[in-house]
Amino acid sequence: MSAEPDGPEGRLRRLTTIWSRAVFPVTSTSLTRPEFEERLLPLARRLSRALLARVFDAAEGEAVGAALVDAHCTAPEALSRSLDCLDAYLVLYCGQGGDQEDLRARCSRLQHAMAAGFARALRERTLAEQEAIAQAALRAQGVVAQALHTSEARFRAVFEGAAIGIGIADLEGNVLQVNGALLRMFGGSEQGLRSRNVQDWTHTEDAPQVWRLYEELVRGEREHYHVEKAFHRPDGTVLWTNLTVSLLRDADGNPQYQLALMEDTTERRLLNLRLRYEATHDALTGLPNRTLFFERLEKALNAGEGRRFGLCYLDLDGFKTINDSLGHAVGDRLLVEVADRLQACATAPGEMVARLGGDEFVALTTGTDTRHEVDELAARIMNALVAPIRIDGRELTVRGSIGVVEGPVGERSAAEVLRSADITMYRAKSAGGNRFELADPEADARAITRHGLTTALPTALDRGEFFIEYQPLVHLGDGRVRGAEALVRWLHPQHGIIGPDRFIPLAEHTGLIVPLGRWVMEQSVRQAREWRELYDAESAGPLRINVNLSPCQLHHPGLVQDTVEILERAGVQPDALCLEVTESALIGADDDLLKPLRRLAEMGVDIALDDFGTGYSNLANLRRLPVSILKLDRSFTQSMQRFPADPVDLKIVEGIVALAHSLDLAVTVEGVETGAQAEQLRVLGCDTAQGWYYARPGPPERLHELALADATG
Amino acid sequence: MERPAWAPRSIDISVPSVARIYDYYLGGSHNFEVDREAARKAMEFMPGLPRIMQANRAFMRRAVEFALDEGITQFLDVGSGIPTFGNVHEIAQAARPGARVVYVDHDPVAVAHSQAVLEGNEDADVVAADLRKPREILESPPVRRLIDLNRPVALLLVAILHFVEDTDDPYQAVAQLRDALAPGSLLILTHASHEGIPLPEERSESVADVYKDIRNPLIMRSRDRIARFFEGYDMVEPGLVPMASWRSRTAPEDEDPYAFSGFAGVGRTA
Numbered sequence: 001m002s003a004e005p006d007g008p009e010g011r012l013r014r015l016t017t018i019w020s021r022a023v024f025p026v027t028s029t030s031l032t033r034p035e036f037e038e039r040l041l042p043l044a045r046r047l048s049r050a051l052l053a054r055v056f057d058a059a060e061g062e063a064v065g066a067a068l069v070d071a072h073c074t075a076p077e078a079l080s081r082s083l084d085c086l087d088a089y090l091v092l093y094c095g096q097g098g099d100q101e102d103l104r105a106r107c108s109r110l111q112h113a114m115a116a117g118f119a120r121a122l123r124e125r126t127l128a129e130q131e132a133i134a135q136a137a138l139r140a141q142g143v144v145a146q147a148l149h150t151s152e153a154r155f156r157a158v159f160e161g162a163a164i165g166i167g168i169a170d171l172e173g174n175v176l177q178v179n180g181a182l183l184r185m186f187g188g189s190e191q192g193l194r195s196r197n198v199q200d201w202t203h204t205e206d207a208p209q210v211w212r213l214y215e216e217l218v219r220g221e222r223e224h225y226h227v228e229k230a231f232h233r234p235d236g237t238v239l240w241t242n243l244t245v246s247l248l249r250d251a252d253g254n255p256q257y258q259l260a261l262m263e264d265t266t267e268r269r270l271l272n273l274r275l276r277y278e279a280t281h282d283a284l285t286g287l288p289n290r291t292l293f294f295e296r297l298e299k300a301l302n303a304g305e306g307r308r309f310g311l312c313y314l315d316l317d318g319f320k321t322i323n324d325s326l327g328h329a330v331g332d333r334l335l336v337e338v339a340d341r342l343q344a345c346a347t348a349p350g351e352m353v354a355r356l357g358g359d360e361f362v363a364l365t366t367g368t369d370t371r372h373e374v375d376e377l378a379a380r381i382m383n384a385l386v387a388p389i390r391i392d393g394r395e396l397t398v399r400g401s402i403g404v405v406e407g408p409v410g411e412r413s414a415a416e417v418l419r420s421a422d423i424t425m426y427r428a429k430s431a432g433g434n435r436f437e438l439a440d441p442e443a444d445a446r447a448i449t450r451h452g453l454t455t456a457l458p459t460a461l462d463r464g465e466f467f468i469e470y471q472p473l474v475h476l477g478d479g480r481v482r483g484a485e486a487l488v489r490w491l492h493p494q495h496g497i498i499g500p501d502r503f504i505p506l507a508e509h510t511g512l513i514v515p516l517g518r519w520v521m522e523q524s525v526r527q528a529r530e531w532r533e534l535y536d537a538e539s540a541g542p543l544r545i546n547v548n549l550s551p552c553q554l555h556h557p558g559l560v561q562d563t564v565e566i567l568e569r570a571g572v573q574p575d576a577l578c579l580e581v582t583e584s585a586l587i588g589a590d591d592d593l594l595k596p597l598r599r600l601a602e603m604g605v606d607i608a609l610d611d612f613g614t615g616y617s618n619l620a621n622l623r624r625l626p627v628s629i630l631k632l633d634r635s636f637t638q639s640m641q642r643f644p645a646d647p648v649d650l651k652i653v654e655g656i657v658a659l660a661h662s663l664d665l666a667v668t669v670e671g672v673e674t675g676a677q678a679e680q681l682r683v684l685g686c687d688t689a690q691g692w693y694y695a696r697p698g699p700p701e702r703l704h705e706l707a708l709a710d711a712t713g
Numbered sequence: 714m715e716r717p718a719w720a721p722r723s724i725d726i727s728v729p730s731v732a733r734i735y736d737y738y739l740g741g742s743h744n745f746e747v748d749r750e751a752a753r754k755a756m757e758f759m760p761g762l763p764r765i766m767q768a769n770r771a772f773m774r775r776a777v778e779f780a781l782d783e784g785i786t787q788f789l790d791v792g793s794g795i796p797t798f799g800n801v802h803e804i805a806q807a808a809r810p811g812a813r814v815v816y817v818d819h820d821p822v823a824v825a826h827s828q829a830v831l832e833g834n835e836d837a838d839v840v841a842a843d844l845r846k847p848r849e850i851l852e853s854p855p856v857r858r859l860i861d862l863n864r865p866v867a868l869l870l871v872a873i874l875h876f877v878e879d880t881d882d883p884y885q886a887v888a889q890l891r892d893a894l895a896p897g898s899l900l901i902l903t904h905a906s907h908e909g910i911p912l913p914e915e916r917s918e919s920v921a922d923v924y925k926d927i928r929n930p931l932i933m934r935s936r937d938r939i940a941r942f943f944e945g946y947d948m949v950e951p952g953l954v955p956m957a958s959w960r961s962r963t964a965p966e967d968e969d970p971y972a973f974s975g976f977a978g979v980g981r982t983a
Contacts, residue, residue, distance in 0.1 A: 027740075028738075028739045028763065028767055028797075028798075029767075030798070033961050033963060033967060064881075072797070072798055074740040075740060125742070126742040129797065130742050132743060132830075133733070133742070133743040134824060135796070135825075135829065136743075136795070136823075136829060137825070140824065141726075144821055175869070294900040329725035402794035665855070
């Protein structure tokens with residue numbers, strides 16, 4: 001609004017500016033000063049009009065005072081500054097031309113009315129706001145109370161209906177509240193429980209930390225703990241629980257109550273104990289079983305320094321015979337009786353008897369003087385078996401073999417100890433039984449190696465740990481290489497190269513000999529084909545490969561089939577293969593056993609009788625056998641290394657050669673180590689020879705060199 | 714039914730509330746003696762506190778007007794309290810009838826008061842929720858009913874973040890709210906700081922101690938740390954500045970020296 005600077009409007013504006021500048025600093029408004037001035041302008045106008053009105057009305061002053069409060073000028077200074085300002089300037093700026101005295105009186109009355117209006121409005125506003133905030137607080141409390149009531153109702157339902165026991169106690173241990181489930185668990189009255197103090201609830205089975213945890217919790221050092229705890233029921237029985245105790249704090253974080261949640265585990269515990277018993281005891285004899293025995297043994301072996309242990313491993317002699325002849329029922333009763341007698345032998349603390357299975361029992365003794373004790377224990381056991389066992393009027397004599405292991409703890413694992421005991425027990429058994437033997441590290445080592453090799457065999461083939469060396473067979477007439485004998489070796493990852501004498505018997509025993517033998521034959525035949533392709537032109541005759549057949553392979557029904565397939569797959573003629581069979585394998589061989597050999601011989605595969613002259617050489621039998629070569633055992637040629645050779649040996653060899661030749665059999669000699677020996681054997685009429693004189697067994701390339709040297713030399 | 718002995722009591726109005734203290738500074742009577750006592754104690758160390766609150770209020774008004782000029786008609790005011798005058802819905806709905814406002818506060822009394830004030834106002838409502846749990850704010854029925862998160866929103870965090878301790882990860886909460894906002898939304902923020910207060914730092918520390926005593930610690934943050942709340946926002950001119958310096962229509966020499974305490978700023982989501 002524009003106005004003449006000195007006109008009434010301009011003067012009113014100047015008054016308002018002064019007024020707003022005086023009051024603005026003490027207002028709480030978020031208006032700017034100019035905006036605030038605009039709020040004051042109508043108020044100033046009302047005062048100006050009231051001042052000059054024909055009929056004076058002081059109520060205008062009251063309205064202006066109230067309007068100040070509306071403009072958030074609620075501070076007392078806002079009123080005093082306003083009054084000061086109006087007192088000084090209202091008449092000055094707005095009262096021109098009137099009776100000055102009358103105007104001053106009117107101004108004064110307007111100020112009084114303004115103060116009253118301000119005070120009334122401020123009072124009303126303050127009361128209204130106090131009322132509003134009080135109402136809001138009440139409502140908020142109502143909302144909180146409602147929510148609390150709902151959550152309380154929910155909590156009560158959980159508390160009362162919970163299947164787990166819930167109890168609340170103060171920090172002194174006074175029980176304040178318990179729920180129904182807890183009462184049912186304890187089986188007492190609520191009064192009875194609430195009169196108790198938590199600290200009275202001790203039980204002899206309390207774990208040592210239970211009450212330490214409790215103390216930490218009530219001191220506020222721990223928020224909760226979880227234990228398995230037993231309680232005495234009023235009726236004298238035991239209540240086992242899974243107990244969780246939590247600390248409840250107040251709003252300031254001070255410990256206030258303890259809350260216990262407990263789950264009744266009494267029945268589960270009993271069941272667990274039973275299951276545990278069943279899992280650790282032998283159903284037949286009631287003795288601890290292998291599981292429990294191992295647990296105890298492990299524990300004994302982990303005992304502190306200076307402790308020793310002694311172990312007797314008992315296996316009954318001839319139990320299988322009893323079982324087979326008298327039946328399992330009798331066998332079982334026998335075992336029960338043996339178990340009872342053994343149990344009576346080991347009653348001292350630290351001693352235990354267990355049944356490992358079948359007729360194998362162990363007795364364990366622990367302590368510091370087991371060297372002496374274990375001997376006595378073994379003797380007691382042997383003694384306990386002396387008296388015959390009477391079953392169904394029959395007196396059964398029971399004997400046993402015991403392997404004893406004794407030593408300091410902390411050196412061997414339970415499995416190692418038991419293996420040693422087992423090996424020692426077998427030693428006792430093979431020494432005739434009915435005795436006990438003490439473990440001996442060297443005997444163990446041997447057996448363990450044997451055991452180790454046996455278990456390593458199956459994977460060795462898969463891992464390609466076997467390889468073949470070839471030892472040339474040389475024709476004595478012209479000194480040319482005619483072929484080679486394939487000799488299998490095992491490159492063991494730990495033990496290095498192992499000869500066939502050590503692992504072939506194991507392979508025979510485990511049956512692995514069949515796949516191993518097939519593999520050897522495959523490799524050798526493939527090698528034979530390579531040689532044939534390379535050297536046929538230069539060598540005097542086709543190179544032949546000799547492969548050993550073990551007795552087990554001989555009995556294997558797939559022998560012929562496998563051999564044919566191997567030859568065909570390699571594209572090699574049957575006459576390139578010679579199978580060596582030991583004389584002993586053929587002793588007493590019937591036609592069924594000879595049939596596969598005969599089939600192979602008919603196909604053109606040569607059959608050599610290996611180690612001839614070592615066994616019970618049934619010369620008559622020679623006619624029946626489908627063999628075409630005799631391999632003289634090296635024992636015949638050994639004497640010819642010396643000069644002059646033993647004339648008897650010479651005669652024998654000469655005789656055998658003559659016999660062989662008369663039966664149309666070729667003769668091969670093994671173990672030729674010197675030139676003189678070779679010459680002697682040539683003179684005696686032997687056909688082919690092998691031995692260190694020509695070459696040691698070696699890789700296939702070595703044979704190339706020899707054959708090549710032959711051809712060129 | 715007997716009340717369990719360990720159950721908490723209802724809300725305690727004998728404990729001062731920052732919302733009611735704020736009202737007292739602004740000359741309102743929505744407060745109790747405990748609140749006034751705490752307020753007077755703080756004012757012993759810093760007599761200009763009401764001026765700071767007033768500057769905060771004035772900034773909020775300017776910022777809301779700015780948002781309205783930007784065409785924003787939805788407001789989410791977190792930590793709204795119970796001030797006597799100058800509330801967001803008053804400013805916004807006066808300028809743009811139908812503008813929507815949702816207030817959020819965790820003080821049950823403030824919520825109850827706002828409910829009373831807003832009775833009959835179809836376009837404004839209040840949520841009892843906590844800034845530390847942004848999900849609860851965003852998923853509350855009033856927010857779902859009144860705020861369309863696919864359109865720009867003005868989010869007001871005015872004089873609230875200095876009551877959230879670092880252990881409650883206020884940055885994470887602010888980021889979570891930001892991620893819920895449509896592009897073009899605004900963050901309107903003020904925050905207490907030692908910087909700009911025309912008194913030695915010990916004095917403002919003593920004020921902070923008063924708030925600590927009433928279990929509502931006042932966290933004074935540096936300008937850099939306050940600026941981090943605007944991560945993901947483009948600052949609107951003149952950036953993060955003392956409260957009275959933000960688009961003020963009053964000459965600096967006419968402002969009270971206390972009006973330059975703390976920082977204010979507005980950011981816009983890209």
